Amino acid sequence: MRLYSASRAPNPRxxxxxxxxxxxxxxxxxxxxxxxxxxxxEFTALNPFQRTxxxxxxxxxxxxxxxxxxxxxxxxxxxxPLFGVGAVGxxxxxxxxxxxxxxxxxxxxxxxxxxxxxxxxxxxPQIAELARVSPAKALDAMAIIDRELRDREFIAGxxxxxxxxxxxxxxxxxxxxxxxxxxxxxxxxxxxEALAARPSAKAAPV
Amino acid sequence: MRLYSASRAPNPRxxxxxxxxxxxxxxxxxxxxxxxxxxxxEFTALNPFQRTxxxxxxxxxxxxxxxxxxxxxxxxxxxxPLFGVGAVGxxxxxxxxxxxxxxxxxxxxxxxxxxxxxxxxxxxPQIAELARVSPAKALDAMAIIDRELRDREFIAGxxxxxxxxxxxxxxxxxxxxxxxxxxxxxxxxxxxEALAARPSAKAAPV
Numbered sequence: 001m002r003l004y005s006a007s008r009a010p011n012p013r014x015x016x017x018x019x020x021x022x023x024x025x026x027x028x029x030x031x032x033x034x035x036x037x038x039x040x041x042e043f044t045a046l047n048p049f050q051r052t053x054x055x056x057x058x059x060x061x062x063x064x065x066x067x068x069x070x071x072x073x074x075x076x077x078x079x080x081p082l083f084g085v086g087a088v089g090x091x092x093x094x095x096x097x098x099x100x101x102x103x104x105x106x107x108x109x110x111x112x113x114x115x116x117x118x119x120x121x122x123x124x125p126q127i128a129e130l131a132r133v134s135p136a137k138a139l140d141a142m143a144i145i146d147r148e149l150r151d152r153e154f155i156a157g158x159x160x161x162x163x164x165x166x167x168x169x170x171x172x173x174x175x176x177x178x179x180x181x182x183x184x185x186x187x188x189x190x191x192x193e194a195l196a197a198r199p200s201a202k203a204a205p206v
Numbered sequence: 207m208r209l210y211s212a213s214r215a216p217n218p219r220x221x222x223x224x225x226x227x228x229x230x231x232x233x234x235x236x237x238x239x240x241x242x243x244x245x246x247x248e249f250t251a252l253n254p255f256q257r258t259x260x261x262x263x264x265x266x267x268x269x270x271x272x273x274x275x276x277x278x279x280x281x282x283x284x285x286x287p288l289f290g291v292g293a294v295g296x297x298x299x300x301x302x303x304x305x306x307x308x309x310x311x312x313x314x315x316x317x318x319x320x321x322x323x324x325x326x327x328x329x330x331p332q333i334a335e336l337a338r339v340s341p342a343k344a345l346d347a348m349a350i351i352d353r354e355l356r357d358r359e360f361i362a363g364x365x366x367x368x369x370x371x372x373x374x375x376x377x378x379x380x381x382x383x384x385x386x387x388x389x390x391x392x393x394x395x396x397x398x399e400a401l402a403a404r405p406s407a408k409a410a411p412v
Contacts, residue, residue: 068300075293087281094274
């Protein structure tokens with residue numbers, strides 16, 4: 001088994017944090033995104049969408065997409081449950097995972113991808129106006145998340161879950177995206193600090 | 207139990223097709239997106255992200271996000287399995303659901319949302335350049351999907367799944383988005399026609 005990862009990129013980082021939470025480790029093959037290794041014939045044969053992370057099983061089965069890789073490991077190693085418990089619990093994790101990915105991480109990523117010189121060859125064309133409006137959309141989501149966190153420790157309920165992982169990765173990615181997290185979002189900041197203090201976050205440093 | 211839906215919008219449609227595949231029906235409350243009902247105080251209290259669909263359970267629990275709602279019903283009604291079988295099977299459905307949503311539906315939706323006058327008040331600001339480049343990104347994804355469908359009936363393997371539902375909804379949404387599906391994508395067209403011929407597609411007409 002082998003994981004194709006790219007250090008510091010948000011999606012591989014979600015898998016690395018997940019694996020650390022589960023106490024799992026596996027051989028990592030680093031893909032150099034800056035050198036466009038994800039567009040090589042070899043990597044494209046693994047993932048025609050040319051994205052990391054990619055998990056290759058011993059029988060050659062290829063699993064792409066961060067959350068799909070996490071779900072695969074969740075089936076093999078169900079404890080501790082990181083995708084929720086029970087029908088409502090699982091729905092809540094899915095709901096918050098999606099909200100944090102589509103409502104927050106996507107906007108933070110757009111602010112970075114459509115503005116940063118590093119992305120000039122990867123995001124074609126970079127759309128300056130999209131980069132310009134994305135931070136405000138990310139802040140709108142943060143305001144909602146801050147209110148939700150008023151009376152709970154984790155975003156999807158009483159347990160740490162993959163939704164928290166997506167949240168931490170999105171908030172950490174505000175730095176290269178040059179989005180400032182307002183001081184007034186006290187619940188959000190407390191949540192982020194608690195997540196960043198977990199050993200799993202240190203296993204996949206930004 | 208009650209489902210807040212918006213007819214013809216892609217995300218509620220995914221849930222309606224899913225429910226039809228499961229043989230489930232429930233009371234539907236129509237949200238008039240054109241009249242911006244999703245921004246009312248009442249609806250915002252249900253979903254601060256102001257998006258449909260929303261499922262409200264009898265005990266008042268609110269589940270937002272199309273795929274989260276489907277997963278809730280999957281737990282209660284596991285047959286026929288629409289989220290895959292086994293660790294690899296479940297990972298494949300998640301992988302393809304995400305690829306079809308983030309690699310295809312998102313671009314089709316951007317082509318519509320950032321260009322159509324109907325969206326002027328909902329997508330602020332509309333970014334003309336994003337609308338302009340999105341069809342090519344959708345076509346790139348279609349080319350990959352077409353190759354994948356060369357030797358299988360459903361996108362995630364041998365069984366129909368939620369990934370197929372996302373695919374059908376994305377392809378159907380090319381029409382309001384004014385994206386033409388090229389004749390040369392024969393496998394993709396055959397797949398779409400087979401999905402559109404299922405009774406579930408007729409239960410949620412475009």
